[in-house]
Amino acid sequence: PADLATYCLMLGDDALVLSQRLAEWTSNAPDLEEDIAFANIALDLLGQARLLLARAAAADPTQVPALPAGSPVPDEDRLAFFRDGTALRNVRLAELPNGDFAQTVARVLLFATWRLALFEELARSRDAVLAAVAAKGVKELTYHRDFAGRWFLVLARGTEESRRRLVAGLEALWPYRAELFATHDVERAVAGAGVGVDPADVADTVDAVLDRVLETSGVERPDVPPRAGVLGRAGRDGRHTEALSLLLAEMQSVARAHPLGQW
Amino acid sequence: PADLATYCLMLGDDALVLSQRLAEWTSNAPDLEEDIAFANIALDLLGQARLLLARAAAADPTQVPALPAGSPVPDEDRLAFFRDGTALRNVRLAELPNGDFAQTVARVLLFATWRLALFEELARSRDAVLAAVAAKGVKELTYHRDFAGRWFLVLARGTEESRRRLVAGLEALWPYRAELFATHDVERAVAGAGVGVDPADVADTVDAVLDRVLETSGVERPDVPPRAGVLGRAGRDGRHTEALSLLLAEMQSVARAHPLGQW
């Protein structure tokens, strides 16, 4: 159950943190349609995060931060708002600052393609909750991937400027891609138990989809080495970039100021 | 004593918040000399803030936020890290985002000129602590004003670009200037008691200094109306800009996460 909880935190934190980043686009997107689309994706991911954090809390209550007696804060919020950065399990790709629109499109493409492949497998999990979350998520993630894929094509074939920015954005993110497919011990354990998915197993599927998008867009696969973690550890072990702690400082500020608050 | 404490919070919060903004320049300034200078000014203001917050706590302990029993957090830190934005008493000029180097130079000039005039009077306060803080501060603020005044001249007479930015920065800040001289009831009370200074009394002094800088630099006094507060209230009443709550979210994040912590 500890492994299952940790695994749910991994998938839940991925969604929570990227949702927070995408929500930053609200009132800042190039036009209303994209403003609405990013909010949609952020909402879908937030919904996934809530289910996964709740599942984590149910699987292993000891991983839920303790609050002063009498605090009415529910488990999903204790996990979201009262953990420090080193306790978050998301991949670093989810937490990087947004960059421009092109970089965000590239991120959503990389992220959704990967997560969609994971969720397609996860829909067959022996854990009924995870299976249901994944089955629902597949539809959402398909939309996210298609939205990003369409914009990827438009930016690649739009103007010189848009292509330049797209390629730069993709190259900035590419070093964080290897981390998506590096199997963590916890992932190996839950995959072995038929509950979770070993991300290495979906690498080929994801690659095939990306290669198709890249080919259609006439964009070359970046040739940049992976970004190292710290002593071989990265996001899945709570070893993040400096950007995460600032993201959390903002996200958690009101909740932490009112540990006994009701909202 | 409640008025004295509130007055100390006003002057202390001015320094605390502007110090926080100036420290944002660290590792971001145009060259090492300015990086060091902004850090110096930030350090001076931080020192003033600490003395003033401590004086506020001594004058009226009821204004110090309560923390869980056993918390070792000293009064100055309770006041700095455990108040919400609507409890902060600083003028809005101190909290605005930095803008570019020119706007920061203009802000330091406006702020230091004003505060220097206040502190020159305050050095004769009947409150020995305030008098001592002010006397020490006069030297520091003279340096801040001179540093900003020198750069004001350089930017005004440097390049077209620097002059354009300087004028724009000054115009962006000018609407917040009226607030510096609007007497708050608390200021009136402490001035009446010979403990504090009525800011309206230093308006002419400050104007004369600024006019001299503007004239030497060949920059016109901006002709823009004052920025309204909310229902006639502004920073001195805790009615701030939206920028302050985000500044505090960052500033208070670690302290709030560890209300029982020792540092």
Add this chain to the structure above:
Amino acid sequence: MSVAANPVPESLLEERFEATIARKDRIEPRDWMPEAYRRTLVRQVAQHAHSEIIGMQPEGAWIGRAPSLRRKAILLAKVQDEAGHGLYLYSAAETLGVSRDELTELLISGRQKYSSIFNYPTLSYADVGTIGWLVDGAAICNQVPLCRTSFGPYGRAMIRICKEESFHQRQGYELLLTMMRGTAEQRAMVQESVDRFWWPSLMMFGPPDDASPNTARSMAWGVKTHTNDELRQRFVDMTVPQADALGVTLPDPDLAWNEERGSYDFGQPDWDELWAVVAGDGPCNAQRVAHRTRAWSEGAWVREAALAYAARESAGHEA
């Protein structure tokens, strides 16, 4: 039949227009309409659209800090709805022959206005609730009559918008109710927020009738169906019992039930403040327009890329 050859005389067109208004039927985009009517409508619809878009900022500032995941989802969805309302309304304006780009330029150059309420800052999470309860509440009072407004696309947009606004209003009120059941700090936060937003909410109905020169004509055209003071009274009468249920005090010493009128008496807002805010010197005018301007200009290359791509695609399909 050539229109130029057999023009319908303008007097007849005007007669038909007046008759449609009189029947309380709708004017549609293809119908003839007086130029002044069109101008008034463009101004009103555009201003309404701009208000939705600018209105995303004060609440949007708190999405990142929503103190529970449930509230984050609610707030994000609400601000998204505002973008949606902006979309419908810009579309309604487009049927009058003016594009979203043009209107956005008018907004960021300051030649068109938006609701002054959004020039007040949001200072705590309670403001999210208060904006839902008071600001959306006032907006609904203003907008429900507009569902029957004479111009078809505007009226239909308003029907959809009002439905969503009511939902937002209930959510805002529910947030405040929950906070009032929380800690003493939370209750103080709610009261402080209501103190700040009460008077600006009353100002949302515009100046008193005797200082509102356009009201008469707008009412004659069926663009407006109630006077400012009528709507303001309706809002106060609706809100005071809600404030009692919530347990907050509305910051007006003159507020009292008038048995005779069957309505509440209440004080006057500081109209000088309203005029200062309208003139551009409110606490957030400069910030709101600068934000919109930055977002719009930072997105220019994306909009250009989309146009270039579409042009290339359609050229490709033709070839």
Add this chain to the structure above:
Amino acid sequence: MSVAANPVPESLLEERFEATIARKDRIEPRDWMPEAYRRTLVRQVAQHAHSEIIGMQPEGAWIGRAPSLRRKAILLAKVQDEAGHGLYLYSAAETLGVSRDELTELLISGRQKYSSIFNYPTLSYADVGTIGWLVDGAAICNQVPLCRTSFGPYGRAMIRICKEESFHQRQGYELLLTMMRGTAEQRAMVQESVDRFWWPSLMMFGPPDDASPNTARSMAWGVKTHTNDELRQRFVDMTVPQADALGVTLPDPDLAWNEERGSYDFGQPDWDELWAVVAGDGPCNAQRVAHRTRAWSEGAWVREAALAYAARESAGHEA
């Protein structure tokens, strides 16, 4: 006397240079020096200056979040000192004929390096303490011998820098001591931080001597006075008792007192990781250089304005 007419033969100059080095006297900027010596020094001094400047980032990220005003003042002053060290060192490099602007361009274009330790992220406030204790501690071990380095301006800069670094190291250690007396969360934060920085700190002494080709020449020239492994051993021997006093565990199972050597035995860092970080693929290389590049280019108009003003002033004074 014309220098060109009576040149001192190069062999004689070289002899004098070698004699100065042999006497452990200092080479000054106006003295003749072999081109390779100059190049080595420029590279070393510049790399050291860059390290101070880039080193401002990982700690500077926490100034805004320092959890007490006292710690905020200490941290701000410390990072300011690093800028000051950068200044002295760029000045020392300038005496070798290379300007700060040139060196900055070499830094941001990636042609000159800085200490790899700064390519690790700071993830909690404990890192501020750990960097003071371990990273500044390792830097001091490296730098104290440089106070006696053969090039005068560099040696004198190092004397001042080492004094301040010792102060920073004590402050860092004192922060960790205070945190260890705090809550269980704070103690865990300290341990986690030490776990992350221990091995990278050992890497600061460079590769093992048998993989360090330049050591021999640098020692012959008096630019370097101890081998990497000697300094690393000195650091470990100094640090282990401090870790015990602090109550943290150093993450090395091979760490053990060797009675015979009178020193600690310890394990080897993952040198492959060091090479990856040096090659540019460490967790923060891209971020650090991008930050410096942005700050430098955003400041260009200010530096230009200052130059233009100075030129105008001096022209004015001449006229």
